[in-house]
Amino acid sequence: MILTYPNNFLKKKTKSVNYFDKNLNEIVKKMKKIIVENNGVGLAANQIGLDMALFVARPKDKFYIFINPKILKGWEEEVKEEGCLSLPNKWGLVKRFNKIYLEYQDMRGKKKKLKTSGLLAHIIQHEVDHLNGILFINKAIEIYDLKNG
């Protein structure tokens, strides 16, 4: 089940993940399933009630898992449209970086660094915000309701 705004749990900063075990595998498996079922491009663990600094991104059809992520640098600010599974029917215009450089840990706890751009960079910034208790409506330049049809 996905928690939706204004659930207070979504406003809380998540705790670091310290165990890279079977339980983590199960959580990630479940998150991937939820993303597919809801046709999403990303999901943070706290959106399903887990106090863990972890998210799954799915630009196009490939999954990326980021644990304890930290964005170190960003370039080329741009305004893009975005939505969120925790805010059904809301969309907004948000200023994000087109290119970012981040550090994170993989499923085995290995420390990694990545420089990426475009859709994946955009998703990462949205999800890292989630892990810090920030929703896109907290920083959107403009918010609007999704029109039917």
Ligand SMILES: [Zn+2]
């Ligand atoms: Zn979201």
